[in-house]
Amino acid sequence: MTAVGFEMKKPVLAIEGLTVSFDGFKAVDNLNLYIDRNEVRVVIGPNGAGKTTVLDLICGKTRATSGSIQFDGQELTKMREYNIVRAGVGRKFQNPSIYENLTVFENLEMSYPAGRKVWGALFFKRSAQVIARVEEVAREIFLGDLLQQQADLLSHGQKQWLEIGMLLMQDPELLMLDEPVAGMSVNERAQTAELLNRISQGRSVLVIEHDMEFVKSIAHKVTVLHQGKVLAEGSMESVQSNPKVIEVYLGH
């Protein structure tokens, strides 16, 4: 057991004793994880370590068998997905999940945190405020010139950014990104790293990533998952030199 304690100021996200099992197989096993404000945390681990499942559990896609997830003093394990989002948790999926039939502008507008209920959506007006906000976010994700572009015509990397942009529209306190640079060119990776460093101001970011160079460039702290448990946690350097981690990664 690796129990890691922190005596810093109250963390934004506090996961304690989190367990989920699928037909007896424990994908996440008694996990503890704490994330602070303004922190960029990267979760790494071999395939099947339970990384994506942890994100699923936090955003409510999968329900925990036991344990607790505290976010800003709210218990997420009992909340509905949309309430978790409204509480300030945004999540990007592994494969870019955008609305391909809509334009970049409309994609971003969809995530504007107004008109989220039935009647609100029915009478939603595209006000100057909405337009300004969409344009602002679009510039931030390098798509300022492509607002009227149909989304399915974007490159893979641009789609990834668009999805990040959709999350930014909601201005979440906790941003969770599942493999944000998969399929990106070197250039795009650098831009994404810069983007993440910029947007982590005032919020916490939880990233799953395999690309170690990229991880190095963004991570404040790294957590290594293995078989649903925390194997190691700390700075990139300390984790990389951890013999347990080396064994898991290099195998037998």
Add this chain to the structure above:
Amino acid sequence: MEPRLIRSKPLLALSLLAAALFSQGVLADNEGLAVTATEVTVGQLHSATGTMAISETGSIQAERLAIEQINASGGILGRQIKVVQEDGASDWPTFAEKAKKLLVNDKVAAVFGCWTSASRKAVLPIFEKENGLLYYPTFYEGLEQSKNVIYTGQEATQQILASLDWIAKTKGAKTFYLVGSDYIWPRTSMKIARKHIENVLHGTVVGEDYYPLGNTQFGSLINKVKLKKPDVVFAAVVGGSNVAFYKQLNAAGVNSSKQTLLTLSVTEDELLGIGGENMAGFYASMKYFQSLDNPNNKAFVEAFKAKYGKDAVIGDVTQAAYLGPWLWKAAVEKAGSFDVDKVVAASPGIELKTAPEGYVKVHENHHLWSKSRIGEVLPNGQFKVIYESDLIEPNPFPKGYQ
């Protein structure tokens, strides 16, 4: 009577043009019907497709046969009968739509059609509104009488009361189990049967069950029957359920050696699907059986088989449908006109001595005087007629049975 094409509202004036375009070049005489010097048009409205096609095929064939025979013998009032056939497709609104088409567009002098009560109920307001004339062949629940309909099948009391009396007398039956498909005809029939059993025969009804149309599982019912051991099972199950019911009864060992069963809903047509061996020895109450031994019937069966093949079977409704065109012919000739009002006025008292079932007479209430008969099912799919009542007066609104 109002003329059929009312064009009083100015809004409709425009439609006149369209109506002229769409009218089918029929030379309508002053009665507003499709009658020319050599031809009179009638309609035929049955389900040729859908679930009811199984039952209605026989009626379609019999009406055709009767019309051909009438035409061969010189037609009616010197005119040949032309038939417009429409498919009700086992769908009640389609029946209503087609009925309207026949009356309004084709201007037919009479319609032979409908089978289920539901289809008749759907077209009835149209016949009354457009003042058409319908010959309806099926035995049914009664509780209806319309100026515009001649009912050539039996209403419920004709079919039920005599047969119950017979079974109580010959079998000494005291306890009855009533079972039917869940719709108006079986329910009304069973209601009449229950009153008769309790008030007249002083017997008891030990069970009463209804199953949805199309139900195919009767195991529970059969067990209930075995538990209650009624003297008689009185059945009015219809359609595909019928087949399942008797096959499962037989398979469960409930056959005529152990159980008396009297049904209101099995004719030769149904036996074809059930298989005679599955219900041999059970009884059916009908006004007509194919095996009826009289010269009229022999000629009818022969003509029917000559036209539709030697394996063709004739059930009660088929025979009743065959009566329709003949009754209409007699009434038209008596009235000397095709006008619906005159034909209707001439109808009561019309006798048909050539009816395959023997003799029928149209009552004031537009139903037929007819006999009730009990047939015993033979393994070959025919019935042996073992009882015949006197001529029974139709009574669609029976006092004391409602």
Add this chain to the structure above:
Amino acid sequence: MKALDKLLGGQQNLIGIMLLAVLILVVFPLTLDAFRLNMVGKYLTYAFVAVGLVLCWGYGGILSLGQGVFFGVGGYCMAMFLKLEASDPQSTKIQSTPGIPDFMDWNQITELPWLWQPFHSFTFTVFAVIAVPVLLAFIIGIALFKRRVGDVYFSIVTQAIALILTVLIVGQQGLTGGVNGITDLKTLLGWDLRTDSAKMILYFISAGLLFGCIFIGRFILASKLGRLLMAMRDKEERVRFSGYDVASFKIFVFCVAAAFSAIGGAMFALQVGFMSPSFVGIVPSIEMVIFAAVGGRMSLLGAVYGALLVNYGKTYFSESFPELWLYLMGGLFIAVVMYFPNGLAGLWDSHGRQALAKLLRRKPAPKAEIAPVTPKAETKILETQP
């Protein structure tokens, strides 16, 4: 300005709606006799259902195989009112209990059941025609969407609901008229519905209401909610994790479709003069889906054409080729689904529009109202199956 333009779906669709309006409001009444016009009126009542299905199936991805339930309930509400009016003590004096509907009398019911009491009021009836089916849809929606019953499962469950309701209506014949339904409806507030002029007026009322429903549909599709529906159909998870309660939007559009169907049902009862369980069941419910499919599941106007065309075909073929019409119908459905998934509207967009434009020597039309149904959009159904 822009909002209005959007509501009408741009100039191209304005032309489309005008064409349909001319066809329904001018061409049919001028060229058809009273009987045929009444038939078209009946077809239009099915178009209500088809328009609702475009919203909930085409855009929302919710394939309900139980729209007949709402059509039927709406129709029954109206029929109950009409039947009570037709059953005044004077015209039912031969019954053992005068003043109640005839079928109740046959079933030994001696007092009007409480369920029927409020239908003496026309105001209540008009309210109930919409409210009862919407409430039913709301309950079904809450139960199924909140529990995330999957697409295919939803279709099958709605089908089972249609079956249950049919069995119930048939079984409770003292209350509902059973398999015969509620027949012989004569007057509405003293106005004889059976006359040709009444049918003509009802035809125009139906057409007017239908256009009302199309405009409501347009408004919904033009709003953010419309975009959300499509987004949900293609990327439900993304929408959910953008902070939307996906179920509530599905419930909404399902209720709207139910309300449209119910209006259709009520107009049907008025025009045809009876209501029976044969509209509630599985077969009519699937047929209604077919209307939308033939017309184009993504086109509100297409749905109307689909309903008109399929029903006309049914009438025509069953009159002219009674033996063949099931082959033709079956073949049509197979062909439409396999080769023209966007139905007539899709064909029009890919061929008709250009041809027309060429004919008028104009540039081809810009963008269509119809967003193509990408097979990709539906693959997720397979993939999200457990």
Add this chain to the structure above:
Amino acid sequence: MEWLSEFGAIAAMQGFNGLSVFCVLLLMALGLAIIFGQMGVINMAHGEFLTIGAYTTYVCSSLTAHFAPSFQPYYFFFAIALSFLVAGAVGWLVEWAMISRLYKRPLDTLLATWGLSLVMQQTFRSVFGAREVSAEPPAWLMGSVNFTDAIEIPRNGLFMMGLTLLLTATIFLMLYRSRWGLQVRATVQNRLMSRAVGINTRKVDRMTFALGCGVAGVAGAAFTTIGSTGPTAGSQYIVDTFLVVVFGGAQSLFGTIASAFLIAQTQSLSEFFLSGSMAKVLTLSSVILILMLRPQGLFSIKVRK
């Protein structure tokens, strides 16, 4: 006392009735469990494949009665085998002509196969007439076996049970113990990957669909002993069949068996105490209610989605 023993006998027979309803439901559902459960294809014409089996049996029965009356006691086995082949062959054709083009659009398959069911019904009507026909079951299938004086068990029920057992076992072995079954399951889970590892997915699909239809044909042949044979006979079964498969959890064969059992017992038991119509309403409603609580069916496999 006598009343008590009689009650026991009825309870036994009623229990057996539940079992035979179970067999009927399971027979209907097995073919669909393969087609819908394994392939995700919604085949609304499933009932018509039952009807193919029924008509095949009818033709066999007529031919036997006509040409080889002495063969009558045995023709039924032959008819069952032939039903399987005929229905399977038609299924093979349908898959080739239609289903194979619609794998990516399951809801569309539903509509297209409904069109197909209309065409098939009209074909039956054109070929065999609108009237119902009756295949004469062999004599040894009729009547009942008396276990005690009071307990009578219908023979065709026993036969049906044996057939169900045999068929279920065969399908189970094929799906879970054979190479073909492995290929089917692989194809279902990942079509692309299966193709990549050299599985001829087209062939697998076609065979699976044909097998499902063949099983439906066998069920149809068996049903000639308990129900009607007519052009629209099959359509009466379709909703029940789908509910059984869905209720069980589409991909679990065991789920299908369990759900057929539960639905049959509910139906049979409620029929004994309520009217047939109300029993039907009660059964369907409880199925829907439970589906709301367990949207993926009784036996769904919990996986990371």
